[in-house]
Amino acid sequence: xxxxxxxxxxxxxxxxxxxxxxxxxxxxxxxxxxxxxxxxxxxxxxxxxxxxxxxxxxxxxxxxxxxxxxxxxxxxxxxxxxxxxxxxxxxxxxxxxxxxxxxxxxxxxxxxxxxxxxxxxxxxxxxxxxxxxxxxxxxxxxxxxxxxxxxxxxxxxxxxxxxxxxxxxxxxxxxxxxxxxxxxxxxxxxxxxxxxxxxxxxxxxxxxxxxxxxxxxxxxxxxxxxxxxxxxxxxxxxxxxxxxxxxxxxxxxxxxxxxxxxxxxxxxxxxxxxxxxxxxxxxxxxxxxxxxxxxxxxxxxxxxxxxxxxxxxxxxxxxxxxxxxxxxxxxxxxxxxxxxxxxxxxxxxxxxxxxxxxxxxxxxxxxxxxxxxxxxxxxxxxxxxxxxxxxxxxxxxxxxxxxxxxxxxxxxxxxxxxxxxxxxxxxxxxxxxx
Numbered sequence: 483x484x485x486x487x488x489x490x491x492x493x494x495x496x497x498x499x500x501x502x503x504x505x506x507x508x509x510x511x512x513x514x515x516x517x518x519x520x521x522x523x524x525x526x527x528x529x530x531x532x533x534x535x536x537x538x539x540x541x542x543x544x545x546x547x548x549x550x551x552x553x554x555x556x557x558x559x560x561x562x563x564x565x566x567x568x569x570x571x572x573x574x575x576x577x578x579x580x581x582x583x584x585x586x587x588x589x590x591x592x593x594x595x596x597x598x599x600x601x602x603x604x605x606x607x608x609x610x611x612x613x614x615x616x617x618x619x620x621x622x623x624x625x626x627x628x629x630x631x632x633x634x635x636x637x638x639x640x641x642x643x644x645x646x647x648x649x650x651x652x653x654x655x656x657x658x659x660x661x662x663x664x665x666x667x668x669x670x671x672x673x674x675x676x677x678x679x680x681x682x683x684x685x686x687x688x689x690x691x692x693x694x695x696x697x698x699x700x701x702x703x704x705x706x707x708x709x710x711x712x713x714x715x716x717x718x719x720x721x722x723x724x725x726x727x728x729x730x731x732x733x734x735x736x737x738x739x740x741x742x743x744x745x746x747x748x749x750x751x752x753x754x755x756x757x758x759x760x761x762x763x764x765x766x767x768x769x770x771x772x773x774x775x776x777x778x779x780x781x782x783x784x785x786x787x788x789x790x791x792x793x794x795x796x797x798x799x800x801x802x803x804x805x806x807x808x809x810x811x812x813x814x815x816x817x818x819x820x821x822x823x824x825x826x827x828x829x830x831x832x833x834x835x836x837x838x839x840x841x842x843x844x845x846x847x848x849x850x851x852x853x854x855x856x857x858x859x860x861x862x863x864x865x866x867x868x869x870x871x872x873x874x875x876x877x878x879x880x881x882x883x884x885x886x887x888x889x890x891x892x893x894x895x896x897x898x899x900x901x902x903x904x905x906x907x908x909x910x911x912x913x914x915x916x
Contacts, residue, residue: 507794519753683773
């Protein structure tokens with residue numbers, strides 16, 4: 483990380499020191515926010531970058547889980563041509579930072595006082611060896627249950643289920659009324675996203691931490707995990723037979739249009755409801771996934787900044803870092819994205835009831851030590867371990883012949899990967915990207 487040179491460039495790029503006459507540069511950003519709601523959020527960022535005359539170069543990769551985007555990014559870095567910034571989350575930030583691929587953002591952080599308004603959980607995500615290398619932009623909650631109010635009413639479901647057993651009872655009523663109870667997209671990250679909510683709801687927060695954060699063998703192969711997997715399998719009968727391979731936003735649209743009653747999904751789903759003109763509390767409801775309160779399964783979207791050679795591109799990159807954490811962008815972006823601002827000093831006056839509930843739940847979970855990172859959205863463990871866990875659960879979901887015991891053994895392989903020796907140096911490490 484080149485602190486000296488980039489520090490000067492970053493400071494020169496900050497808002498109070500910029501003028502319209504400053505030399506403009508191009509900022510290329512890799513992201514996978516391509517659904518209608520997400521695209522509007524990106525438009526906010528493009529517009530603000532353009533105010534200073536910089537050019538936004540969109541590098542969008544389709545695929546809501548981000549897997550496709552990470553593969554494309556890997557190829558770009560290997561070729562020595564990284565973008566200015568990329569949407570990278572969780573432990574993957576540390577993995578990339580170890581390759582000496584990132585620029586140092588400490589100058590930006592010091593100038594704007596990031597430590598004073600970023601929650602600890604966000605700071606932990608974007609620092610490497612005490613230095614800022616990425617910019618957090620929001621806090622998503624993954625353990626939400628989205629419900630179509632009209633479908634519930636027509637199905638005779640008088641209240642949104644608060645426990646797993648209540649959910650099963652409500653799903654039976656919805657099914658009997660001729661609707662699809664559960665909208666689901668059969669992709670590995672969505673399968674695990676559903677599963678991690680079941681684990682939280684059935685086996686609790688402390689068990690979740692043991693199994694999915696600490697990767698304890700005794701948790702991955704336990705009676706609690708067995709119970710969670712059995713509960714998870716029960717949900718499949720409430721999905722439709724066309725779910726395999728479905729994108730998450732298509733599943734959300736099923737709830738929006740009244741084809742399905744429920745969806746377990748992070749609050750990026752809310753952006754789709756809002757784009758469709760639906761109102762929270764009237765057309766749809768947002769409640770904690772059954773049995774998971776007061777836990778808060780968090781996702782922190784971040785933009786990591788790669789080392790660049792071109793001076794003007796570095797200036798544009800520095801301004802991008804400044805804009806991402808400006809109060810103006812934090813408000814406008816998160817209003818569209820469905821998340822809440824990562825800055826704790828941004829007013830929620832303009833935000834809807836779902837966002838305000840998310841903020842309340844975040845604060846409650848912080849006090850109760852019930853903040854847990856989402857495995858499904860790559861926030862909890864290494865990329866390798868995440869892949870092992872997702873593959874095991876997805877195979878269990880798709881293969882009715884696969885037993886609970888087999889699945890637990892497959893998940894336990896993550897503990898072996900955790901203890902394995904470091905992987906051989908990659909081409910990226912050999913090159914020492916600059």
